[in-house]
Amino acid sequence: MGLRPMTGFSWDWSFAWSILPALLKGLAVTVQATLAGFLIAFVGGLALCLLRLARLPLLSPLAWFVIEFLRGTPFLVQLYFTFYVLPNYGIIFxxxxxxxxxxxxxxxxxxxxxxxxxxxxxxxxxWEAALTLKLPLSGVWFRIILPQMWPVALPMLGNLMIAMFKDTAVLSTITVLEMVAVAKDIGVQTFRYLEPLTMAGILFWCVSYLTARVIRTVEEKHAS
Amino acid sequence: MGAVAPYVPFLLGGVQVTLQITFAAIALAVPVAFILAFARMSPFRAMRWAGGFVIETFRGSSAVVQLFWAFYVLPLFGINLSPVAAGILVLGLNEGSYFSEVVRASLRSISAGQREATVALHLPRFFAFRSVILPQALPVMIPPFGNALVLMLKFSALVSLVTIQDLSFRAGLIATSLGTSGTVYGLVLCIYFALALMLAGAVMVLERRVNRWAGRDDTARSGFFTRRQSSVPPWAFGR
Amino acid sequence: MQAETAGARQSSTPAGILEMRGIRKEFDGRVVLDDVDLDLAAGEKLALIGPSGSGKTTVLRMAIGLTKPDAGLIRIEDKYLWHEQRDGRLVPAGEKHARVARRPVGMVFQQFNLFPHFTALENVREPMVQVLRLSRDEAGSRAMELLRKVGLSEHCHKRPGQLSGGQQQRVAIARSLGLEPKIMLFDEVTSALDPELVGEVLRVLRDLAHATDMAMLLVTHEMNFAADIADRVLMFDAGKIVESGPPSQVLVTPRMPRTRQFLRAVNDR
Known part of the structure; x- marks a missing residue:
């Protein structure tokens, strides 16, 4: 760590104002990616979970492995892998x-x-009580088990959504023009990093804070 | 696969960098977590507020932004950190903010009765914390610590974005020069997974040790390798 | 202002080992103790009875500084718990002063609160090492002696989890005695026990009460036990002391209707 004369330590409000629209456009991309990704996670996660618990030969151990493998490896590398491997199979997104x-x-x-x-x-x-009621299997799941699962799962899924929101910043590495990519591009072009990166950080903070508040409110309403 | 073989030693060098960053960052994160937890539990409002501010700042925004900020913006204030130092600092503070909640919850999980007994026995405060509260709180913290360690390993891949030559960064270099990205990234994913398994295993050993130090007889109950009997019965899936 | 009035009241009473004057406490707007005065003479055995929620336990917790009164004075021997004398006047003092002032007091809890990761011996020995600054050997042999007195020397290397409730409570009694308190507080020490384990703990307490000149403050629902060992009984109701006197009076021929009603309810159990 060395000390250098202070250069560029001056917040330029007019510059900050001028880059805000571009950052907000980036934020819109970030939010879109988060919501679409969360939808996949929401549905795919339930499918993976049930597959894992179903004790099917081959499929359940496979689901277990896929879950653990994805959870045990960095998202950044998973992203690179997807980005570079899909085209090899002619899939171009x-x-x-x-x-x-x-x-x-x-x-x-x-x-x-x-x-x-x-x-x-x-x-x-x-489960045992459901068995004695002689409900059909769908009734057991939809009337007894799932209604008890949601209140526990939803806050965790809410936190997952916030975590995914912050993870979208990694998409900047594969040229997705989300907020961090926009902020960095502005820095490269103008040699001013202070305003765009700070603003990106604050915008991230605002959205995740607000989302967390909404989740907490919903949770409290659910609890009462 | 064969084309990648000559690069394996180069990749293993990346493994070393990745592990160094992971361990350095977790070594920073743990004291940070304790300090932040103490600040949050402090009787002084200013301390609680400061602790909460740090935690919210690091938890609220993206680690990538924080990393870029440390890399690009801090030098503007005359603070020139090496990429490695910036990476460790951001990862450590970020994870420390998350883990402080675990520390706080674990310390809170010790019953009021235990605390009151230390007061009623006139035990010196440091002894009460070191020998009564901590031995009961620490075993509670270890399984989440295992998660945090694996999280840190994954997290450390981000430092490749600020030019540190860790496993992910080197994978990128090889992929570019060979043009066989799929194999390289697939291999690197497997290496990360193997490392995650090893770290999780190491934490289980640690858990057993901490339990023994804390005078708890039960051995590891949780972790990566233990297969607990699911409470969801087989007939739930129609069989 | 408040300190002065309380101070004036104090000078008129004989100096006991523990004195409470004008104690008031609210929890969430509910009055738990309402202007309570209490005196404990050296060596005196005082039993506190009354319905739950009447404030008896709060009095005990205050005597050792676990709960701080909203108003009033607490004196232990020659020190005030939350006040110190400066220029002949009493001024509020903090936690640091309280730590010294409450040192002569020991307490046994309803829920034992033994340290689960220590053995029975360590539970008794470690506070002696830390507080009395004894060597580990010296503290260890004194701790063994105490465990023998409560009849647990053969269980000294077991952890609390391996002991019955009655055994745990006897270890907790030994642990408090180890610090050689001048005042012992017993907070419903048999209430968390299975009925068949109550006797062994009461026997230890009875022997202790008859053998020592320690002052004791006991909250209890065991009326026969209170009648046996107490020099004086205080009946609490709704945060006030409604009747006080020797057990032969309060427990046998109570004057107050509230006391009579309470005793009838307890005996009908």
């Missing part, structure tokens, strides 16, 4: 779609664990 897909798949593995812990949190007595 835009970087945005590839990035969202990778984000969603990584999210699905994490969501699967949340669903599982929510399911495992239901006391075995509930």
């Amino acid at each position: 835009s970087p945005f779609i590839t990035g969202t897909l990778a984000l969603g798949i990584y999210g699905a593995a994490r969501a699967a664990e949340f669903y599982r812990s929510a399911l495992e949190a239901i006391p075995p007595g509930q």
